[in-house]
Amino acid sequence: MVRDLGAARRTPARPSASEAGNDENAPGDGSDAAAAALVGAAESRPPLLAIQPQASGLKRKPESPAPTPSKLPFRTPEKAAARSRFGWAPPRAEELPPRMGATTMTTPRAHRGKAVLAASSEGGSTHSTPTKSVSKPAYSVGLSGTRPVTSGGARGPGSGLGCSMAARGAPVSFGPATVVSSVEVPQFELREDPSFWMDNNVQVVIRVRPLNNSEKTLHGYNRCLKQESAQTITWIGQPETRFTFDHVACEGVNQEVLFRVAGLPMVENCMAGYNSCVFAYGQTGSGKTYTMLGEISDLEVRPSPERGMTPRIFEFLFARIRAEEESRRDEKLKYNCKCSFLEIYNEQITDLLDPSSTNLALREDIRNGVYVENLTELEVGCVNDIIKLLMQGSMNRKVAATNMNRESSRSHSVFTCIIESTWEKDSTTNLRFARLNLVDLAGSERQRTSGAEGERLKEAANINKSLSTLVL
Ligand SMILES: Nc1ncnc2c1ncn2[C@@H]1O[C@H](COP(=O)(O)OP(=O)(O)OP(=O)(O)O)[C@@H](O)[C@H]1O
Secondary structure, eight states: OOEETTTTTTSTTSOOTTTTTSSTTSOOOTTTTOOOOOOOOOSSSOOTTSOEEOOTTOOOOOOOOOOOTTTSOBOOOOHHHHHHHTTOOOOOGGGSOOOOSOSSOOSOOOOOSOOEEEEEESOOSEEOOOEESSOOSSOEEEOSOOOOOBTTTBOOOOSSSOOEEEOSSSOOOOBOOOOEEOSOOOOOOOOOOHHHHHTEEEEEEEEOOOOOHHHHHHHTTEESEEEOSSSEEEEOSBSOEEEEOSEEEOTTOOHHHHIIIIIHHHHHHHHTTOOEEEEEEOBTTSSHHHHHTBOOTTTTTSOOTTBOHHHHHHHHHHHHHHHHHHHTGGGTOEEEEEEEEEEEETTEEEETTSTTOOSBOEEEETTTEEEETTOOOEEEOSHHHHHHHHHHHHHHSEEEOOSSOTTEEOSEEEEEEEEEEEEEETTEEEEEEEEEEEEEOOOBOOHHHHTOOHHHHHHHHHHHHHHHHHHO
């Protein structure tokens, strides 16, 4: 049964992270999990992954008219210009931190059980992807967590945002991991350098969440990972394996710091006209929703320090928009932002801003590229507009209790903001366009550990299937 957390999820019932701990991941009891399935299934649709051609007679929701080339020329985004405008000096090679491990991607990522925060933007030139520092036969190993290793191979961390990797090839079994038992874990500062993002299309940030109370009660302070720097993390199994990422955020890294490292540069990219995307991937209960959304109730009155990436991104975006419009008043610079919020549940798309609108079709055409047909797009002008949409959409999202997370998101959610700007220069009207996607994926899970049965099991199968497709 799916629980509509309409009430529960965004009420004070969800404890703050300071209390976290505590029983967040504890399984709910039967009554807690009761409720109704929200999404109707349509039988005859092709699978979601198949993009359907534009149906004749069907029209997308009205959009702003396409610019006439002669009147509204598109401006090529100026990364270099944006960099200097925001005061970022391009880092000199010698200033960059030494990268541990190999610098090329040596393993395709097949993930199991942990989370990654990945962000990307169009443009730039190089890929920066996780690397591991030992070359080994194929395996699947969990990174991230502070969760203790339980016997028999529940090696996945499961706490924190982390990542698992697997090399291609035949699986080999591993011996049990060693565990580190320590109340204190070393802290590492993340390097805030927005200009770094200007030169890298994709970055992967691992976030390790603190142990919660039930984990401490069950397993003490045992951990199967140790962190050695702000870029590397080591799985203390056999063989001990070190992984290198763009950033590894230790347990002590808070929402503000993570936003400054990973969210703020995305806003700057969008302001400069680049499409950008941040998505959280990982094992159920590892902290994806906490990272992407965090605590958003009461934001208008008393912003919580636990608010996550999404609200912070929009706080910053609207502040930047106001500042830009002010400083370029003579050019009549104007921004216009439109948002949509959807979920993918059991391979079907539902409009979270209009939940009666289910089973939406994915289409593609030359003008719009890939888009979701009939998805609600609402104009937004300030953070409060965003908060309302986030609250509304989050309440409609499918959430249910599993053994691993009392409020497990059972769907992937995509919050999109289209940022358009127009300005006049040399008697010409210019138009710039960027799209920002903020994605909170459903958690990958082992059915045995998550205790999925019945409807939960069907969801879990669809979640794992779609995550595997994403990785491919
Ligand atoms: N960095 C953190 N600091 C404190 N608490 C955290 C942190 N990350 C996650 N938590 C807590 O852990 C619990 C699980 O987090 P969350 O619901 O975000 O996991 P998830 O990865 O989204 O899970 P699922 O995939 O099942 O939806 C929540 O109670 C959350 O408040």
